[in-house]
Amino acid sequence: MYSILQMIHSYWAYLVLTMIVIASFNAITKYLSGKEFQAIDFRIALFTLIVTHIQLLIGLALYFVSPNGFKNISANGMSGLSSAARLLAVEHPFVGILAVTFITIGYSKHKKKLTSKPKFKVLAIFYTLGLLLVLSRIPWSNWF
Ligand code: HEM
Incomplete structure (x- = not known):
């Protein structure tokens, strides 16, 4: 279960990041150029919302099955976590x-x-x- 969820969360992250980049870039450039808001802009915003919510659900499930999530805090306490362990168990999920x-x-x-x-x-x-926020707390070294 753990490795399946970890794999899905890891691959889904590419779609999440791609969509947030596209949606942010789309909104910034069309705001600056004074374009009309059209159906495609609504679809981009909505699709980005959906894929990030799915990532949230996968992440929450992963948090409770992974040895690097809640189990690590229960076993070692907050003060017993290294900075790399804290990134996975606290900072990345919270942010x-x-x-x-x-x-x-x-x-x-x-x-x-x-x-x-x-x-x-x-x-x-x-x-x-x-x-x-997402970019600031991705566990890059685990991902690549
Ligand atoms: C919303 C955007 C998010 C993105 C783009 C994202 C992306 C990632 C990536 C790339 C990894 C490393 C995967 C790997 O080792 O190959 C990871 C790990 C992890 N994520 Fe997320 N994540 C997000 C949200 C969340 C949330 C909301 C939670 C929990 C509430 C969460 C919980 C975790 C946990 C526990 C791990 C460590 C899993 C392990 O290695 O055992 N993530 N995430």
Whole structure:
């Protein structure tokens, strides 16, 4: 179970990162160039929301089956974790949840705006913040 979830979480991360980059870039460039908000922009924002939520669910399940997640904290306590272990057990999951929260807020706020410019602005801010958070705490050395 653990290795299957770890593999899915690891491969799904490529799709998640690709979509957050595309959605942030799309919102920033169309905000700056004053483009009209169209169906494709809505689909990009929605698809990004969906893939990040799926990653959140896989991540939560992984957190409780992995020896590097909750089990590591229970076995060694917070103070017993090395910085590499803390990244996997605390920082990456916590910041991942925060990033998904930002993306969810951005998605729900953009839907309430009635015109193009404010829609792109909200998406640009919240999706880019989500992207920066995810990038700051990916366990790069485990991934590659
Ligand atoms: C939302 C964006 C997220 C991305 C892009 C992401 C990406 C990754 C990547 C690339 C790895 C390394 C995989 C490997 O070793 O090959 C990883 C590990 C891990 N992630 Fe995430 N993750 C995200 C969110 C989460 C969340 C929200 C949680 C838990 C609440 C979580 C829990 C974990 C755990 C526990 C590991 C370590 C698994 C192990 O090696 O035993 N992740 N993640």
